[in-house]
Amino acid sequence: MNVRVKYPLLPFLLCMILYFSFMTVPTAVYSQQDLSPMAPDSEEARKLLEDSLSIVEIDYEIERITKRMKELELLQSELEVRIQEMGLRIEDRRNRAGAVLRSYYMGERSQLFYMLLSAKNLAGFFRIMDFYDIIIQNDRDTLAAYNNQYRSLASAKADAARNADQLIEVKDRLVKQRERVLALEQQVDGALNASSNPEAMKKLIEEFTLYWENVGLYEVKRHFQALANAMENLPQFVQGSKNILKTNGKVYTIDIHEDELNTFLRNEDEVFNSFAFHFENGKVIASGESGNLSLLIEGKYTVINDPENAIMFQVDKLVFNRLELPDTTRTALQEEFDMSFYPKQLVSFLKATEVSSENQRLVVQMELDL
Known part of the structure; x- marks a missing residue:
């Protein structure tokens, strides 16, 4: 958790304690004037601290990836349910649209046009015309409704496909980051074991990590x-x-x-x-x-x-x-x-x-x- 003050009290007190505790550690020291650990004076210690901070940050990345993966899995389930429901609804629309298209193909709608020509007077012509407009408009609405639902279904399927691909990428990234953390942990453990004062170095790593989490990340x-x-x-x-x-x-x-x-x-x-x-x-x-x-x-x-x-x-x-x-x-x-x-x-x-x-x-x- 980030502390939104420039110089948190906790890291300051810990730095004071560690200064007196680790005066004999050759790889890094703390100054009485400083509120943060000083950079180590050897490449080996610097690399060890970088690897340690990398482990912390990659762990956070694993948390972010895991959260994203759960979001994608939930979205995929919702999309699949949506596709199933739309598939059921669109079946009725498909049948209606098919009936309309067949009526045009079979020439049934042309009979309405001939009825207009057979009207005996102007009033009859307009009544048939109104009836004709109602039928044609209904046909258009039926076809438009089917087209819209079909497009929505196709869009949902495309979303599901993209989401599935992204889910695969996220899972693959999660595996790689876990492998990366494991390799870094082994590397850090090896460096600590080779250190002349492993316990002191462990505490130094903890202090750098604490400072990064409470001050460093906020400042960045x-x-x-x-x-x-x-x-x-x-x-x-x-x-x-x-x-x-x-x-x-x-x-x-x-x-x-x-x-x-x-x-x-x-x-x-x-x-x-x-x-x-x-x-x-x-x-x-x-x-x-x-x-x-x-x-x-x-x-x-x-x-x-x-x-x-x-x-x-x-x-x-x-x-x-x-x-x-x-x-x-x-x-x-x-x-x-x-x-x-x-x-x-x-x-x-x-x-x-x-x-x-x-x-x-x-x-x-x-x-x-x-």
């Missing part, structure tokens, strides 16, 4: 939420700024320097006062430190068109207090927080076609989408 999510909120206001910033949005009549270009973006972000949220973006070699690197916390997000912007045209930020690397977090954490954060830029929020008739991040500049090319 706070930064991602701030980024997501800022991206919603980026179109307005681009429109109100000079020389950022340019056009030659057909091609529109957003050309923004990292200093301009960082100024915008700092005006959006104070969290960015110690957090900055950098654009180099096709990468987008956002990093910063605040007190005892450090965070690095490395990724890239890519153009996507599904479900809608956007510049999506893809996180390739996520490092908290110099410990790299697993891909499951990156994926979960990307799913929870939308950090994409939508050109149509800037100008409704534009779509993004290309994006690059070089020489401290982010450049987005857009074309008319008419």
Whole structure:
């Protein structure tokens, strides 16, 4: 459970206790000034802590996958029941629609037309015409009702097929993540057994895990939420700024320097006062430190068109207090927080076609989408 304060009391007290308890542990120490465990001073200890945090995060991913799998199984059951019920209802409609089509095929409806021609006077003609309209409209309603139910049934079957495929993928992902956790657990156990002080290292791992769950995860999510909120206001910033949005009549270009973006972000949220973006070699690197916390997000912007045209930020690397977090954490954060830029929020008739991040500049090319 995340504690929504910046420096929770529990991790602080534990850090103080562990400082005096683990002064003899060579792989990592605690400072009296710090509210968080310091990064280990050896590659071996750092890798051990990364693996331990990965186990925690992948366990959370397993919980999310298990929950999603149960939702998909429930949905599949509901769809199957719905398909059965619709199948029973549509049978009667099918029979009625068949009777209508047979009547046209056999020429029964043409007899009504001949009745119109045989009317002896104008009043009789209009009475037959009204009767003819009623029958024709009823035929149309019968065929339309069958067509609608048939389409609904076909749609439900397609939903069930897609859901079944997704369920298979989710189950496969669950198996792979369980295997991954088991391998990491064996790896961590081996490293602990090889340690000169296994018990102290176990307690150190527990402290890092506790700090991550009570402080780290909250801080990471706070930064991602701030980024997501800022991206919603980026179109307005681009429109109100000079020389950022340019056009030659057909091609529109957003050309923004990292200093301009960082100024915008700092005006959006104070969290960015110690957090900055950098654009180099096709990468987008956002990093910063605040007190005892450090965070690095490395990724890239890519153009996507599904479900809608956007510049999506893809996180390739996520490092908290110099410990790299697993891909499951990156994926979960990307799913929870939308950090994409939508050109149509800037100008409704534009779509993004290309994006690059070089020489401290982010450049987005857009074309008319008419």
